[in-house]
Amino acid sequence: MPPPIIEVRGLRKVYGGRAVVDGVSFAVEQGEIFGVLGPNGAGKTTTVECVEGLRVPDAGTVRVTGLDPVADHPRVTRVLGAQLQESELQPKLTVREALELYAAFYATPADWRPLAERLGLADKSATRFAKLSGGQKQRLFIALALIGNPRVVVLDELTTGLDPRARRDTWRLIEDVRDSGVTVLLVTHFMEEAQRLCDRIAVIDQGRVVALDTPAGLIGRTASSTVISFTPSVPLAPADLAALPRLASATEKDGRITLNGTDDTVDALLTLLARRHVTAHQLRVTDATLDDAFLDLTDTRPGHHHGAPA
């Protein structure tokens, strides 16, 4: 296996005596979309800005293709493309001018025309930045992040503020970028986005990595990866339900029962129903989502125990 394209080990960043990033480690492999997910203030942006060389770590090491983003900053900018913040672009620049300006920063930039074409900006080349829609601005930011032909691109909250269609279009673009061989480091708040796009996700909470896995792996870790609901033809004994294996919670409302558990819970429930000759009307079995996993992993309320039955 080739060495990781990004390697973060024991990263620590302290502001005002408080460690906002506190021992973060992860490695991003060549060709993957790697997600950084976490609640507000978790330390996501601080972490990726250390990867970009925009902030200097207080402890730990960061390597991008083996280079130190601070000490080797000029070389790192040649392999790593970063998404600009909106405020960094002159409102009067046209799409073409912005692409040509940023291309001039690189020794071997991509040709901006096919790039603009690929990103659906070909007919916008003469449009000023200020006149672009939110989705068009985001596409321009992706184009600018790719203009230097980087090996890895960092995208932070790329689809915030976009409508559902523009968000979906942007997801397709990010997949295209990955399919063209560019590794993607993606910071996001959107569970659906992370679940759909990311090969692996680091969940960061209070400056620490609390889980690192594939989306399916994260969902599988939750106490209740499966939700089962049904209306029994005759009432079931509460003790029978309570005895189901891997049951995380059971609730009843107007004769309808909702169970949180795993596949084992479903199997045992079906056996129980058959043995008691009970019919389960409107039986629904659904998978938990990354949303459920995220809340479970980042829930720090006192008294909350990961994986404990209710």
Ligand SMILES: Nc1ncnc2c1ncn2[C@@H]1O[C@H](COP(=O)(O)OP(=O)(O)OP(=O)(O)O)[C@@H](O)[C@H]1O
């Ligand atoms: N330059 C700074 N000086 C002081 N505190 C900072 C600085 N940058 C970030 N912080 C603090 O560090 C913490 C983590 O911030 P960071 O922006 O990395 O979080 P985040 O996970 O990206 O959050 P969000 O999802 O809200 O963007 C926050 O409490 C923030 O106030």
